[in-house]
Amino acid sequence: MAASIVALIVLALALGPLLFVWRARRWPRGRSVCVVVVGDVGRSPRMQYHALSLARRGFDVTLLGYSGSKPHDELLSNKKIHILHVLEVHLIPVGPRVFQYVIKAVVQAVLLLYALLLKSPPVDYILLQNPPGLPGIAVCWVSCFLRGSKLVIDWHNYSYTMLGLTHGFAHPLVQLAKWYEKLCGRLSDLNLCVTNAMREDLAKNWNIRAVTVYDKPASFFTNTPLETQHQLFMKLGHTYSPFRARAESLDPDFERSAFTELNPRSRKVTQLDGRPALLVSSTSWTEDEDFSILLKALERSADLGVCLHKSSSGLDLPMKVVDMFGCCLPVCAIHFQCLHELVKHEENGMVFMDSEELADQLKMLFSEFSNSDNRLNQFRKNLKESKQLRWDENWEQTVFPLFTHTQGVWPKT
Template identity: 35%
Template sequence: MPIWALYKVYGPSEYEGTEGENVEVHIVVLGDIGRSPRMTYHALSIAKNGGKVKLIGYLETELHADLRNNANITIKALPPPPKKPQFLPFILFAPWKVLFQVYHLTQLLAYGLQPAEWLLVQNPPSIPTLAVAVIICYYRNTKLIIDWHNYGWSILASTKGAGHPLVFIAKLYERFFGHLGHLNLTVSDAMARQLERAPYSIDRPIVAVHDRPAAIFQPVMSKQEREAVLSRVLPRAEKDLVPSIMDGSMRLVVSSTSWTPDEDFSILLDALTQYAAAAGPPVLVVITGKGPQKAMYIQRISALSDAGRLPNVRIVTAFFEDLQDYAKLLACADLGVCLHTSSSGVDLPMKVVDMFGAGLPVAAYSAYTSFAELVKEGENGRGFETAAELANLLTQLLSPEGRTALYSLRKGAIKEGGKRWDEEWESTVGLIMNLVAIP
């Protein structure tokens, strides 16, 4: 079904002829808004086209400046969920956490806000978001859009094991409530096809809306600008390396992560020890982000350095409160590394999208179905599955002999990054919401 036809079915007829005027959208992120770039981009696109947005979620990190300063966007903070005591088993703590979330989310959506035309929810987390959203939309005559980033049950299976009883329950729950949205958005074509087939068999419209970089991610073109950015954004202890990075005697690699189990950073560390043993050119590796496993990996990095196993490799961690600094760092790097492994096999890593927007070629873990929708082997990046393969790629691309290949990949990354979020969003979601006129 073409997008304009979906508008005829799901578009708000009372607003026909007044695109964008009075369209109210509630967006629910049952997570940290500051670390939910796709939902942030949804909110900014709706507001840009005249819609009014209530953006609902946790306030744990700094918000995008454009969110804070947009008159069409109102942030509604949810109280942070309780932390699990170490002595309490997960299976006993989980119901209490869910009840806490159900109460506060229902209070806000049912009593704290006026009904909206659309309710857009991020999935996962599925529990309790989908159930609350379905009930609220039914009683408030609101149209529900489920934005499928991944599957909640597959993420749970990656930590609890596929045979865990909670995984079985989560899978049934997600399949049932996933049928009840008016519209489904997916991050990949592979996910859209999967949702159409058993066991999901969703018979409501499904539209793939690929992640695209925001305008803040741009290639750094001049030597002067690159040097100025590096002098500003690198950690203080590494600023003395700027001249070596600028003259190419030291290479700069960036990897971003949320430090969670779905990204096995031991692959990168093992690859770097093999790269060091092969005496590759000196390299500075900047790992950005924060999350639960960060302290564990910092200890491993220190142990490797103290043991002399990283003689020509310097690894630092950083977290950028200002997204612009992160975007500039990507543009200054020689290579990006992505370790996203995909619990479902059909999602795509947003971090690679941002790297392409900054003109940065990638080496990315590739053993999942949807990988080729984003990374074109030999055109804008290279894929690997093992630490040995990643070490080989680093040796090939960061050596003087690999400059031509790396330059070619950079051109491909710039080309892929030229496809921007606004263009993708306005040709799909914007039309359906009647925020953009049918061409």
């Protein structure tokens, strides 16, 4: 009797995984996607845009990642999108650094696999943001294998190059990360990337075919109307003196900020002659959420943006410049390998090599600021006339056809 029980237990242990695979692969489902971010969902705008675009096209979307920053309101209110949070794992301050990384990766892998297999519903596709790819790529591939899903990797950059900024590119941990990323990246069914330069690098060095999907501004990135700008400047003037009027209006009933003036009778807002220029240098990684909202509001009202983003791989582009261009805001951006795919020097902004060149550009641009035909206005005009695609239009053309391929054969690029 005991032997029979033991035999049954062994049989169950042996057949259990096989039965799970069989059941998962035959689980009835419609068009569904799990968008995976091994990071703060609220600080991953591109993946939020993917989720919204998929939901608008009728996909049921599970957005899986860490809690933290608030995602976009439209995403939170969409009934086709379910946000599933995973516990964030931090390094434990015990033992050598390599040991800490290993423990973190193992715990992350267990938590992520648990969420994908037991908390998330079965899906047709898993769309994974990379980086970070360790352990995300391998874990998502295992989940896809067990559930019969397809794995799509969206390459924003390389994990190993980001790790190399901290440890140096010759460090064994960085070399191990590169080997892992190159090996596991080939397990995917489809790859997206952010630049043509990255697409070519993936094909040449890693034998991975990818489709370039440029970051594009969402529809809500537009110029702020003068009336709204005035309200913002007046509000900021209560706390920050640079936004207050430098001189009182001749008519005491007029309301002034440092940049604008409101005629109380016509309710018309105009920009002041001789107003100062407003320069914004912002980042998506602001810790204070209220300050981040303020920066977004200011960049829609600014005259010039400055970007100091330098890619660890030289193959990705700064999304803040994409957002600024969505507001028709010209930029001065520091040069790196593939920046020309976004910033066209002397057309929609300027590119500089160092602080000295940036200083010269700022002097030149603002010395002619009072002229109506100044270079900043010309850059802004060029941005308006370029009729740049928005995220939704670009996604419909490049990504949606890939998710609706009916023959199960992914396009070759």
